[in-house]
Amino acid sequence: MAVLPLLIRRRQRYERQRRRWWVKPWIERRMLFGQYHTLMTEIERECQGNFVNHVRMPPAMFYELLQRITPRIQKSEPGEFYDPYLKILDDCNERYIATTRNKENRYLPNSNEAWTVLVSETQCSSGLSIRINQLSIYTTNDSCTDYLKIEEIGSSRVLFHSCDGKQNYIETAGNGVRISFISDDVHEGSGFQLSHQEKAAIKENQAKVPKTPKVPFLDPFKLVPCHHFSQEKPAPFYVEIHNTALIIMDIHAHVSKTEVIGMLGGCFHGDDQHLEITMAIPCNSISTGLQCEMDPVSQTFACEEINNNRMNVVGWYHSHPTFNPNPSIRDIETQLKFQDYFAQGGFSFIGVIVSPYNRTSPGMCSEFQCLTISSEISPVDKCNMPYSFNYGMIMQPLQSELVMRSINMLAEKYSHDRNRVELLQPYLGDTSCLSKMLESLKDSLEPNSEESTQFLEIVSEIFIMAFGPGKVEARAVPDPELLVSPPDG
């Protein structure tokens, strides 16, 4: 019975021995030399039998075929050709990247080979360092028909040419090189062998890599002060706005605690380079949680209405309910998109921002900012610079059909809106929000005119009817924080 453990141990040792593999040296070197690049040369040199097993033909036939097809696969589609010699180095270990195919220790006659070597930026990120391990190419003083050339990809700068270069290392700050090898049909040498050796040179290279500048984070709600046109930077055109358009924008801004939005219609007078804004059409906004955006359906209706009045879409407006009318970074981006879009059709496009309840503004009147965005980048705010227009006002008959329809629509719509301003609630002391609004409208009216007084009375009646006591009870609880803090940017 004592023999049994002995037999088991012997059996186990035998099993272990059986699992030991002998690996062919050329297979073991794959990690260092790359899968295919030096494979053919190595197996041909070391074991002709392996070569035949591997490619199912003798070396001479293989190279003959390869030489015949290489020009076709390399030149068939310039720029996008399949490159059998493309190497992407995605680790930093030393490995062979290019070598001549040899026969009896001589490189082949009539070679025309090219390798593209790219180093993966994330891994080594410091350019490429190439070592010339071996170099024997036939040249004489007056002939350079056989040569090895290494060029930087991108700049096409020649980093090495065997006819006049003797260095052992080649370094490039770029992330790729193109290696080409040409030979004629006489006097071959034994060839060359190049390796990529990132680890050895990585420290030196790292110092050369320029640090990528940090992209500044732009707060989309940051307000950017507007610049003013001057003699050095004159306005591209001047702007006139019908008082009725200002009135609609002002009423619209006053009735909502959140941002309101709308389109502007008008026409451009090319003869004296002035933009006349004749109408403001309120649109619905979609709340995105942080900021309001224009509802595309109502935007389409607004544009149709402008066109039906034989006017062009020439701008947009929105409100900053309780803060100054400077554009936010997002407003600047939106305005730029509009400007670019309309510029394609040869039209100008402006933006208007209305601030009705800005506590820092003096008096009861809303602040208006009429602006355009320039292509200049502000060095302080790192965004395109907004410029404001000093616009003129053109007085119009007040009780036009369009104006009265818009006012009635705003009263009706916002009397049901959960973000409405309770117009009959106090704004400051004894002054209600409605009185404040009417006071602000006076800025856009002919002073001391009967028409203006009558108009203000009509507007007052419309909003008392819509926002009156009978309706207040049926609606939501008045917001005690009304107008205290800006709802958004």
Ligand SMILES: [Zn+2]
């Ligand atoms: Zn805004």
